[in-house]
Structures are given as structure tokens and as C-alpha cells.
Amino acid sequence: MKTLVLVGHGMVGHRLLERLVESDTADQWRIVVFAEEPRPAYDRVRLSSYFDGVTLDELRLGDDEFFTRHGITLRLGERVEAIDRSAQTVTSSAGETVAYDVLVLATGSYPFVPPLPHRDATGCFVYRTVEDILAIEEYAAGCRTGVVVGGGLLGLEAANALRILGLATQVVEFAPRLMPLQVDEGGGAILRRHIEQLGLTVHTSVRAEEVMVDEAGRVCGLRLADRDEPLTTDLVVFAAGVRPRDELARSAGLEVGPRGGIVVDDACRTSDPNIFAIGECALIGGRVYGLVGPGYSMADVVAAQLTGQTRQAFTGADTSTKLKLMGVDVASFGDALSQAEDALEVAYTDSVAGVYRKILVDTEGKLLGGILVGDASSYASLRAQLGTKPAQSPDQLVLPPSEGGTPAATGADLPDAATVCSCVNVSAGAIRAAVREQGCVDPAGVKRCTKAGSGCGSCVPLIKTLVDAELEAQGITPSKALCEHFEYSRAELFEIIQITGIRSFVELVSRYGQGEGCEVCKPTVASIFASLGSGHILDGEQAGLQDTNDYALANLQKDGSYSVVPRIPGGEITPDKLIVIGQVAKEFGLYTKITGGQRIDMFGARLEQLPLIWKRLVDAGFESGHAYGKAVRTVKSCVGNTWCRYGVQDSVGLAIALELRYRGLRAPHKLKFAVSGCARECAEARSKDVGVIATEKGWNLYVAGNGGFSPRHADLLASDLDTETLVRTIDRFLMYYIRTGDRLERTARWLERLDGGLDHVRDVIIHDSLGVAAELDAMMAAHVAGYQDEWRAVLEDPERLRRFVSFINAPGTPDPSIQFVPERDQIRPATEAERRSLPLMVVS
Amino acid sequence: MTSSVDSYVTICSYDDLIPGRGVAALVDGRQIALFRLYDGSVYAVSNLDPFSGAYVLARGLVGTHQGTPTVASPMYKQRFDLRTGRCLDTDEVSITVYPVRVHDGQIEISVEAARNVA
Ligand code: SRM
Ligand SMILES: Cc1cc2nc3c(=O)[nH]c(=O)nc-3n(C[C@H](O)[C@H](O)[C@H](O)COP(=O)(O)OP(=O)(O)OC[C@H]3O[C@@H](n4cnc5c(N)ncnc54)[C@H](O)[C@@H]3O)c2cc1C
Ligand code: SF4
Ligand code: FES
Numbered sequence: 022m023k024t025l026v027l028v029g030h031g032m033v034g035h036r037l038l039e040r041l042v043e044s045d046t047a048d049q050w051r052i053v054v055f056a057e058e059p060r061p062a063y064d065r066v067r068l069s070s071y072f073d074g075v076t077l078d079e080l081r082l083g084d085d086e087f088f089t090r091h092g093i094t095l096r097l098g099e100r101v102e103a104i105d106r107s108a109q110t111v112t113s114s115a116g117e118t119v120a121y122d123v124l125v126l127a128t129g130s131y132p133f134v135p136p137l138p139h140r141d142a143t144g145c146f147v148y149r150t151v152e153d154i155l156a157i158e159e160y161a162a163g164c165r166t167g168v169v170v171g172g173g174l175l176g177l178e179a180a181n182a183l184r185i186l187g188l189a190t191q192v193v194e195f196a197p198r199l200m201p202l203q204v205d206e207g208g209g210a211i212l213r214r215h216i217e218q219l220g221l222t223v224h225t226s227v228r229a230e231e232v233m234v235d236e237a238g239r240v241c242g243l244r245l246a247d248r249d250e251p252l253t254t255d256l257v258v259f260a261a262g263v264r265p266r267d268e269l270a271r272s273a274g275l276e277v278g279p280r281g282g283i284v285v286d287d288a289c290r291t292s293d294p295n296i297f298a299i300g301e302c303a304l305i306g307g308r309v310y311g312l313v314g315p316g317y318s319m320a321d322v323v324a325a326q327l328t329g330q331t332r333q334a335f336t337g338a339d340t341s342t343k344l345k346l347m348g349v350d351v352a353s354f355g356d357a358l359s360q361a362e363d364a365l366e367v368a369y370t371d372s373v374a375g376v377y378r379k380i381l382v383d384t385e386g387k388l389l390g391g392i393l394v395g396d397a398s399s400y401a402s403l404r405a406q407l408g409t410k411p412a413q414s415p416d417q418l419v420l421p422p423s424e425g426g427t428p429a430a431t432g433a434d435l436p437d438a439a440t441v442c443s444c445v446n447v448s449a450g451a452i453r454a455a456v457r458e459q460g461c462v463d464p465a466g467v468k469r470c471t472k473a474g475s476g477c478g479s480c481v482p483l484i485k486t487l488v489d490a491e492l493e494a495q496g497i498t499p500s501k502a503l504c505e506h507f508e509y510s511r512a513e514l515f516e517i518i519q520i521t522g523i524r525s526f527v528e529l530v531s532r533y534g535q536g537e538g539c540e541v542c543k544p545t546v547a548s549i550f551a552s553l554g555s556g557h558i559l560d561g562e563q564a565g566l567q568d569t570n571d572y573a574l575a576n577l578q579k580d581g582s583y584s585v586v587p588r589i590p591g592g593e594i595t596p597d598k599l600i601v602i603g604q605v606a607k608e609f610g611l612y613t614k615i616t617g618g619q620r621i622d623m624f625g626a627r628l629e630q631l632p633l634i635w636k637r638l639v640d641a642g643f644e645s646g647h648a649y650g651k652a653v654r655t656v657k658s659c660v661g662n663t664w665c666r667y668g669v670q671d672s673v674g675l676a677i678a679l680e681l682r683y684r685g686l687r688a689p690h691k692l693k694f695a696v697s698g699c700a701r702e703c704a705e706a707r708s709k710d711v712g713v714i715a716t717e718k719g720w721n722l723y724v725a726g727n728g729g730f731s732p733r734h735a736d737l738l739a740s741d742l743d744t745e746t747l748v749r750t751i752d753r754f755l756m757y758y759i760r761t762g763d764r765l766e767r768t769a770r771w772l773e774r775l776d777g778g779l780d781h782v783r784d785v786i787i788h789d790s791l792g793v794a795a796e797l798d799a800m801m802a803a804h805v806a807g808y809q810d811e812w813r814a815v816l817e818d819p820e821r822l823r824r825f826v827s828f829i830n831a832p833g834t835p836d837p838s839i840q841f842v843p844e845r846d847q848i849r850p851a852t853e854a855e856r857r858s859l860p861l862m863v864v865s
Numbered sequence: 866m867t868s869s870v871d872s873y874v875t876i877c878s879y880d881d882l883i884p885g886r887g888v889a890a891l892v893d894g895r896q897i898a899l900f901r902l903y904d905g906s907v908y909a910v911s912n913l914d915p916f917s918g919a920y921v922l923a924r925g926l927v928g929t930h931q932g933t934p935t936v937a938s939p940m941y942k943q944r945f946d947l948r949t950g951r952c953l954d955t956d957e958v959s960i961t962v963y964p965v966r967v968h969d970g971q972i973e974i975s976v977e978a979a980r981n982v983a
Binding site for chain 1: 884888891899902917927937
């Protein structure tokens with residue numbers, strides 16, 4: 022195995038790791054990461070959102086397990102100080118020397134601080150890292166005024182932070198306008214007006230000359246060149262640009278640019294073929310990019326090379342930007358400040374409304390770039406049309422609708438080749454394909470499949486437009502409406518049914534919907550009825566609503582036969598019961614298999630055999646395992662402290678208790694549980710909707726885990742609970758999900774979708790913020806009290822039993838199309854060819 | 866099974882059918898799926914799901930789509946027009962439709978007059 026050393030665990034470095042583990046199927050690389058900062062990579066782009074209440078945890082990229090899972094060594098707080106290129110080693114600030122086969126430098130930038138006297142005084146800050154903003158927050162507590170040096174993107178973010186911290190804030194910019202790199206004079210003027218309206222003071226065309234300090238050495242003012250009066254201030258933040266961190270490369274003799282930046286080719290290789298540089302520290306194609314999007318592309322290029330994929334090259338990058346600053350939209354895209362001769366400018370200014378829109382087109386009408394201030398709603402779709410000739414004329418694109426403008430295309434008609442997400446470089450075509458081929462139905466799904474929208478997020482509204490249009494093209498209504506018969510979402514229908522007490526589909530659809538219903542709304546309503554405790558699912562009209570599996574109380578297989586899964590709570594089973602399962606399977610000629618849910622599945626039963634099989638099972642003390650329902654499935658357990666020398670609680674006992682408590686509970690989708698007896702987690706509880714892990718003091722409760730198509734680790738909801746509190750908390754979690762989940766939405770996707778996520782759920786079910794806890798408790802109590810074994814009830818009722826025949830006009834005849842052939846001493850369904858050529862194989 | 870003069874075969878009593886559900890019938894070795902809708906109407910189509918090759922359509926959920934009465938295959942969920950047999954999800958596919966009537970409270974099907982719109 023070869024060793025890859027990564028220097029810098031910032032945004033781009035982390036992206037490289039993600040891409041490597043994704044494609045490094047052969048585990049070719051041992052990876053060692055050196056991170057100078059004391060914390061793992063975080064979303065630097067959203068750093069300022071900390072001041073809006075986003076927690077540092079939420080800013081984090083990846084999770085703790087990322088490193089253990091992929092065997093990556095992360096050395097936090099350890100800087101690489103030297104590279105020995107001939108020995109192929111690096112030496113760290115902790116004195117460690119590590120040999121590498123390939124070295125990747127992702128060292129980012131450092132904030133440029135103009136060389137003013139006292140620029141290091143107490144009260145002077147930069148704005149780059151979490152540590153920087155925490156320091157500013159702490160120091161600002163004792164301050165009343167602040168000055169930001171630099172009126173660019175970063176400077177304005179910093180100024181906003183000071184404003185939120187309650188300081189009277191001034192901005193000092195050397196250029197004649199704010200955000201000189203992104204907007205022109207017209208846009209700058211509108212932007213300035215917005216900023217001033219918020220109470221900030223803006224000085225343009227001025228140069229800071231000296232930081233003034235008091236006798237204690239603390240900042241007390243800022244002197245400006247050519248101005249008599251200095252600004253009085255308690256604190257100064259420098260946000261005057263960044264410089265690539267190339268010092269390490271420089272001292273190792275790698276080629277660097279005249280104005281800094283590690284020189285790399287289009288494959289991101291430095292002048293030493295064993296060393297790559299990516300992100301803000303790299304000088305690529307003659308320029309250094311100060312944005313995360315191009316850095317991500319570089320990470321992708323390197324990951325592809327290191328995992329032996331076809332050679333990719335960095336082909337330049339979009340430097341479009343959009344931000345919302347103090348409530349003001351500012352965006353620039355393409356060649357916004359073009360000086361090209363043939364660039365034609367069309368601009369619209371409304372100083373009263375504070376809106377500025379400008380676009381640049383070439384002589385053929387192709388869009389070159391543009392600037393939007395005050396209203397950037399057309400940003401994503403305009404940017405996606407760069408280099409093409411938009412359907413509308415340039416003046417239509419900038420004028421407001423009241424003056425004949427047609428706001429930029431909705432985006433639904435963008436060509437497949439148009440780039441929608443420039444951070445991750447995803448085209449409109451790729452997003453459509455994700456909807457068509459991967460079944461994505463919303464921006465969150467598209468993000469999972471394509472990563473589009475995972476950078477700055479500005480493309481998300483456009484992604485939503487594209488997804489909805491594509492769904493519509495497929496005949497799927499992208500609205501929240503369940504189907505053409507109900508305009509309500511599942512959660513809304515749940516409320517309606519609960520409040521009105523309606524328990525008849527026909528009544529519900531006539532009062533709150535239209536038509537006869539279909540295969541989407543009927544089972545959904547059936548499931549809601551069942552969650553609200555409405556008797557046996559095959560009673561009366563309910564029978565007509567159930568999905569095929571629920572109707573047969575068994576799982577349909579590919580050949581039309583069924584499987585039978587009795588409940589084995591917690592996976593614990595007596596030898597006698599094992600014998601019964603063996604005998605029944607033998608008698609009916611069923612195929613048996615141990616499932617992934619710690620129970621036994623018997624396959625190959627015909628419809629008319631189901632009651633006979635279940636009679637035997639029920640008589641032996643088994644009951645339905647609900648493998649056929651969107652219902653509670655299994656509570657997996659590990660053996661726990663009864664036998665295991667590490668166990669700290671009785672995990673099997675709890676698993677059985679939970680499974681018996683929640684058995685039969687129907688939900689928007691299936692529910693899986695597990696209980697582990699200690700932190701070794703042999704029951705894999707963190708991959709379940711509800712996972713419980715024993716601690717010395719009680720139980721830790723994890724929720725919203727998922728295996729399946731998009732695996733997700735469950736989140737810790739509460740720790741060290743006693744059993745009673747644990748059960749009450751799970752009761753409420755389940756009922757809150759059942760009330761608010763969408764159709765076929767597992768808890769993982771539900772939690773991700775909920776506003777406020779885990780904190781919100783915790784508020785509702787632990788702190789009772791909505792005042793519904795008592796109601797949730799009552800719902801669960803009703804479920805537990807009303808439980809009956811569905812199969813026993815069928816066996817006791819001749820009316821229900823009558824349905825279990827293959828043919829209504831020939832009840833004794835087995836379905837001749839179901840045929841089996843032997844394989845590994847058991848049966849399997851005959852293939853179509855076998856069915857045609859083989860004589861019937863009868864299993865008595 | 867009683868054959869009547871005009872090739873219709875009696876299958877079961879109308880009351881045996883649950884509104885909104887189907888049953889399978891075996892007529893001359895052919896598997897037929899029979900449905901009763903909420904509005905009382907009755908439909909008969911082939912029980913063979915052309916997508917999976919399994920005889921399961923009778924176990925699908927019925928409903929309406931833009932007014933068209935449909936059954937959705939329980940296997941992979943394709944929907945079929947119960948009046949014409951046409952698949953709503955894949956144009957080229959269709960299933961056989963059988964004439965069906967209610968006579969003296971009994972359901973009767975004709976397998977000879979079956980039509981296939983494909
Ligand atoms: C039998 C079993 C496979 C086995 O032989 O081990 C199985 C079989 C099926 N699984 Fe599963 N799953 C089985 C354990 C799992 C597990 C593992 C687990 O539960 O620990 C998972 C991943 C964990 C999870 O759900 O988060 C799993 C994730 C799925 C999924 C994907 C769910 C998702 O959220 O993406 C589906 C599809 C779905 O439900 O929409 C699925 C669907 C199915 C269906 C129902 C597919 C179908 O419609 O026919 C299969 C029914 C077989 C049958 O007739 O019984 N099965 N399935 C396992 C039954 C466990 C049990 O005793 O009840
Ligand atoms: C407040 C703010 C707002 C921003 N907004 C946007 C935006 O809206 N859009 C946008 O595209 N970009 C934005 N950016 C820029 C974006 O954050 C950067 O482009 C991106 O972080 C670059 O990633 P990187 O990995 O190259 O560098 P970094 O994220 O800076 O990571 C480099 C890491 O390497 C570490 N390191 C350096 N030298 C060594 C060494 N010798 N040994 C070990 N570790 C070392 C550093 O400590 C750092 O943690 C913003 C930046 C800031 C600060
Ligand atoms: S993994 Fe797929 S094939 Fe295997 S049991 Fe689950 S659903 Fe069926
Ligand atoms: S454009 Fe930034 S996330 Fe898509």
C-alpha cells in the first residue's frame with residue numbers, strides 16, 4: 022500500500038478525502054492528514070453564519086467516523102514544517118517525520134494584513150478561521166465600535182458580524198466602491214446605499230495608515246491617509262484580501278509564481294511530479310482562485326488520478342459569486358467587469374427600490390456576464406445561460422416586468438449542457454438524469470446523487486425548478502399533493518383524519534378529495550387508519566385499501582408466491598420454536614433463510630397455503646412479524662451482559678420488550694430498531710430508525726439511522742436514560758414521526774427534511790415545545806392496548822379466511838404458474854424457460 | 866362453472882367481490898383477473914403481468930387516473946387501463962380484456978370474445 026500525505030485539512034483537502042474514499046475501491050492508499058487548525062475541516066464559506074446562530078457542529082464537514090471508517094489518520098493541530106523531497110518525507114511541528122509516495126498540498130490562504138504600524142495590537146483581528154471568529158466574538162463583548170479594513174466580500178461579511186455583535190461599525194475600502202472585484206460603479210452605489218441604510222458607515226477611496234493604540238497597547242483608533250480626523254474604534258478587523266500559503270512549497274524549492282501561489286499544471290502537479298497542490302494555494306493556468314468551487318474541481322482532478330481513473334484536467338473555473346449580505350442580494354457572474362471591445366452593456370437602475378441589473382452580451386447576443394444587486398432572483402438561470410443566446414432580449418432580461426421585462430427564463434428550458442451548479446460543476450442534463458434514472462424527487466435527493474447544491478447553495482432554487490419540470494414531464498405532480506385524488510400531503514391527511522374522526526376512505530375522498538382513489542392514496546390512508554388504531558386491517562372497507570402484501574399478510578415474491586416471516590422478538594428463539602419452523606417448512610416444502618433482521622423467512626407459499634402454514638405457527642406460539650407492512654419490523658439485539666463479558670446492560674431483554682411494545686405499529690414507512698449491550702455496538706443500532714446503546718448509567722438513544730439506499734448514521738437524541746424515560750422518549754419519537762412523515766419517507770429523510778432537524782425533534786418530544794407530548798403518549802398507549810395478532814384474527818374469522826384462495830371459482834386448485842426447481846437441497850422459483858420445458862414439480 | 870349458450874361462463878356471485886379489490890379466476894386454463902370498483906362496475910382482464918411474467922394482476926390495487934379505471938401491478942407498479950388493457954406507463958404494452966357482465970347477481974365472463982388492443 023502506498024502512502025498519501027495531505028497537508029491542510031480545509032475545505033478542498035476534505036473534498037479530496039471524500040473523493041478518494043468514494044472511488045478508492047482497491048484501498049490503494051494509506052492516508053495521513055496534517056491539519057494546522059485544532060479542529061477538523063468545516064464549511065469556511067458559511068463561517069459568518071455562526072453569527073446567525075448556526076452552530077460549529079453544523080458547520081463541520083464530515084463526521085468523526087469518516088476517519089475511523091476509512092482508516093485515515095488525522096493529525097489535528099499539527100503543522101507540516103518541512104518537506105524533504107529527495108527522501109520523500111515531511112516533518113511536522115510535533116517533530117514527526119512521515120514518508121510519502123504522493124504529497125498533496127492544500128494549505129489554502131492566509132489573510133493579507135497591510136503593513137500598518139501596530140497592526141498586531143490587542144484588538145486587531147483577521148477573518149479566516151473558527152478561532153478568528155471566536156476571538157472576535159469574545160473581544161467584542163467589551164467593545165462599542167469596530168472598523169473593518171476592506172470592503173470586499175469578506176470585509177462586508179466581517180462588518181455584518183460586528184453589527185450583529187452590537188458594535189457601531191465602519192468599513193474602510195481603498196477602491197472607489199464596495200466589492201470592487203464583483204460589481205461595477207452602478208452596482209457599487211446601490212449596494213452602498215443598502216449597507217448605509219442598515220446603519221453602517223462606509224468610507225471608499227481611502228487608505229488605512231496606522232492603527233492607533235492606548236497606553237495599554239489596545240486598539241483605540243485608525244488613522245486614514247489624507248484625512249485629519251482618525252476613526253475612533255475599539256477593534257479592527259483586517260479583511261483586505263488573501264494570499265496563497267506557499268511558504269512550505271517555497272522552502273522545499275518548488276516553483277512558485279511571482280506574486281505567490283504554487284505553480285501547477287492542469288493536472289495539479291507541481292514542479293515535483295510526486296507533489297500536487299490544490300485549492301487556494303495553487304497557481305493554475307496563471308491564476309489563483311479564491312473560491313471554493315475551483316478548489317473542488319482541482320480536488321476531483323487529483324482524486325481521479327490517484328485512483329487510476331482516466332486523466333482529467335482542470336479546465337478553468339467559474340468565478341461567479343452570489344451572496345446575501347445583511348438582507349441584500351449581490352451577485353456577479355461570468356465576465357462581469359469585461360473590458361472587451363465587443364461587449365455590449367445593458368443596465369437598469371432603480372435607486373428608490375435599490376435594484377441594479379446589468380448584463381453583458383457580445384455582438385451575436387451571447388451572454389458574457391452580469392451584475393445583480395438588490396434582487397438576484399434571476400442569478401442561477403442567467404449564470405446557467407452564460408455563453409448562450411438567451412430566449413429574451415437583453416433589455417427584457419434587465420427591465421422589471423412592469424416595464425416590459427420578462428424575468429430570466431424559469432430555468433426549466435435550460436439546455437442539458439448548461440452548468441447549473443458551478444461549485445460542483447453539475448449540468449442541467451445531469452440533474453434531469455438524476456430525476457429520471459435515480460428516482461430523485463427533490464433538491465435533497467439530487468444533492469445526494471450528484472452533490473449539486475452542496476457548495477454555496479445558490480443553485481438550489483434552480484435545481485428545484487428543474488426537478489419539478491422533469492417530474493412534470495414524467496407525469497408526476499411535484500406538489501405536496503399525495504396524488505390526483507388528494508391535494509393534501511400525508512401529514513395533512515393525518516391531521517384531517519385525526520380531527521374529523523373519519524374512518525372510511527369513501528367518506529374521506531368524497532369530503533376532502535375527488536375521484537375513486539388509486540394505488541398511492543388508498544394504502545396511505547389505510548396506513549393512517551391503522552396508525553390511529555382502527556381494528557383489523559382486513560376489516561370492512563379497509564380490506565380494499567391495503568397494499569398487496571398487507572392484503573395477503575405476506576410478502577409477494579417474483580413468481581407470485583409468498584414468504585412467511587413469524588416474529589422472533591429480539592432474535593431470541595427457543596430450540597422448540599426453531600424445530601417448529603423447521604417442521605412447518607419441511608411439511609409445506611418451503612425454502613428457508615435467516616434474514617438480515619435476525620429472524621427466519623420461509624419462501625414459496627401459495628396464497629391458499631398461507632392460512633394452513635399460519636395455523637401451525639400460531640398454534641406453536643408464533644405471531645405475525647409484519648414483514649409485509651410499512652410497520653415496525655425487527656428489534657435487533659446483541660447478546661448483552663447476560664453472556665457477553667463486555668456487556669453493561671441486558672440488551673436482549675430490552676430488545677424483546679421494545680419489539681413487543683411496538684409490534685404492529687404502522688407508519689409512513691417501515692421502522693427498524695436495534696439494541697446493543699455496550700459501545701462495541703454489535704447490533705448495529707446506529708444504522709436503525711431507533712437505536713439504543715447501553716451505557717454504565719442506562720441507555721443512549723439514537724434516532725433516524727438508515728441502511729438501504731442512502732445509509733445514514735443515527736443521531737444521539739438523549740443519553741443515559743433509565744428504561745422508563747427511554748421508552749417514553751421512543752413512544753413520542755415514533756408518534757411524532759407517524760403524524761408528520763411523508764408517504765414512504767423513512768425517519769432518516771424525515772429528520773433531514775424537518776425544519777430545525779434533531780433540535781426541533783428534541784424540543785417537541787423532550788421539552789414539549791408544541792404541547793403535544795401528552796397526546797403522543799396517549800396515541801401510543803392506545804396502540805399498545807389495541808394490539809392484536811393479525812394472523813390469529815384471520816384464522817378465527819371464516820369471512821377473512823375465504824380470501825386466501827388462488828382462484829375464486831376453483832378454490833381447491835393451486836396456481837399452476839407457480840413452479841419450483843431444486844437448488845442446494847431446497848426449492849427456488851423456476852425460470853420462465855424452465856417453466857416451459859419442465860414437468861410440474863409438485864411439493865406436497 | 867356453467868356454460869351458457871352465448872359463450873359466457875359464470876364465475877362467482879357479485880357479492881363475493883370486495884369493492885376496490887380483485888380476485889383471480891381460472892377459465893379454460895386461462896387466468897383471469899376480475900375487479901369490482903367502488904362505483905359498482907366490474908372489469909375482467911388477463912391475470913398475467915407482462916412485465917414480471919407472474920400471474921398476479923388480480924392482487925393489484927385498483928383506482929382511477931384522470932377518470933380511467935386502472936389496476937396497478939403489485940410487482941413493479943405499472944398501471945393498466947381496465948377498459949382497454951392499455952398500459953399507462955409503457956405505450957407498447959397491453960393486456961387482454963375480457964367481456965364481463967352481471968346476470969342474476971352472478972358474474973359472467975366470455976373468454977372467446979376477448980380482445981387485445983395491442
Ligand atoms: C428478507 C430480507 C433479506 C434477507 O434475506 O435477509 C429482506 C427482504 C426484502 N427487503 Fe429488505 N430485507 C431484509 C433486511 C433488510 C435490511 C437489514 C436490516 O433490517 O437490518 C435493510 C437495510 C436496513 C434499513 O432498512 O435501513 C433492508 C433494506 C430494504 C430496503 C431499502 C430501505 C431504504 O430505506 O432505502 C427495501 C426497499 C423499501 O423498503 O422500499 C427493502 C425491501 C425488501 C423487500 C420487501 C423487497 C420486496 O418488495 O420484495 C424484500 C422482501 C422479501 C420478503 O419477501 O420477505 N429492504 N432490508 C431481510 C428481512 C429482515 C426481516 O427479518 O424482516
Ligand atoms: C468568511 C469567508 C467567506 C467566504 N465565502 C466564500 C463564498 O461565498 N464562496 C466561495 O467560493 N468561497 C468563499 N470563501 C473562500 C473559501 O473559504 C476558500 O476558497 C476555501 O476554503 C479554500 O479551501 P482550501 O482548502 O484551499 O483552503 P482552506 O479552507 O483555508 O484550508 C487550508 C487549511 O490548511 C491548513 N494549513 C495551511 N498550511 C498548513 C501546514 N503547513 N500544515 C498543516 N496544515 C496547514 C490551514 O490551517 C487550513 O486549515 C470564503 C472565505 C471566508 C474566510
Ligand atoms: S437486498 Fe434487494 S434483493 Fe436482497 S433481499 Fe433486499 S431487496 Fe431483495
Ligand atoms: S452553485 Fe454553489 S452549490 Fe451549486
